[in-house]
Amino acid sequence: MSGLSSAAVAILIGGTLFYASVKRVDSFAAFSQGAPKGLQTCLHVLPTLVAMLVAVSVLRASGVLDWLVRLCTPLAKFIGLPPEALPVAVVRPFSGSAALAVLAETLSTYGADTRIARAACILMGASDTLFYTAGLYFGSVGVQKWRYTIPVALGSSLVGIWMAAILA
Numbered sequence: 001m002s003g004l005s006s007a008a009v010a011i012l013i014g015g016t017l018f019y020a021s022v023k024r025v026d027s028f029a030a031f032s033q034g035a036p037k038g039l040q041t042c043l044h045v046l047p048t049l050v051a052m053l054v055a056v057s058v059l060r061a062s063g064v065l066d067w068l069v070r071l072c073t074p075l076a077k078f079i080g081l082p083p084e085a086l087p088v089a090v091v092r093p094f095s096g097s098a099a100l101a102v103l104a105e106t107l108s109t110y111g112a113d114t115r116i117a118r119a120a121c122i123l124m125g126a127s128d129t130l131f132y133t134a135g136l137y138f139g140s141v142g143v144q145k146w147r148y149t150i151p152v153a154l155g156s157s158l159v160g161i162w163m164a165a166i167l168a
Contacts, residue, residue, distance in 0.1 A: 044139075045136055048136050048140070051135070052094070052132045052136070056091075056094045056095040056098055059094065060091075060098065065090055068090045069083075069086045069087050072090065076161075079162060080165040081119055082115055082116040084106065084109075084120075085106065085116050085119035085123055085168075087106070088102050088103050088106060088123045089157070089161050092123065092124065092157070093127065093130045093131050093132075093154070093157060094129065095129060095132060096129040096132070103120050103121070106120045107120070116168075118167075118168040119164045119165070122160070122168055123160060123161060126161075126163055126164060127156075127157040127160045128153065128157070130150065130153035130157065134146060134153070
């Protein structure tokens, strides 16, 4: 950790302990009661997390993501988005870390000051890991009917793609 990060963590912990003492809360007892609940939550979420990570790995290894990029290339050219930035848009809904790796590869390949890099960065910032987030959060609380979550999230990602085409 850098010095700033260490200081921020120390301030956060110290502030929490100070607040607990002001409110006359036994912070160790509260921590001891909360820790098992946190572990239960981790165990409850773990299958969903593993399933999403495996699914992203399978999609990348099988070539499906490359196929999706090739499929979307004509549309990207039509709206003015550099097709070289598309891999970020295709991977981002599934995995933030994979999208970050694709973004780093894009930046190293095309340079940081290019239109492709700007579009890829806008795509990274204007979208979210919607399948991962929805699966993880809804799975952890047991939501069965997602209704409009995925369509609306995909719609907002499409707006982000469009904005990347316009702004880059």
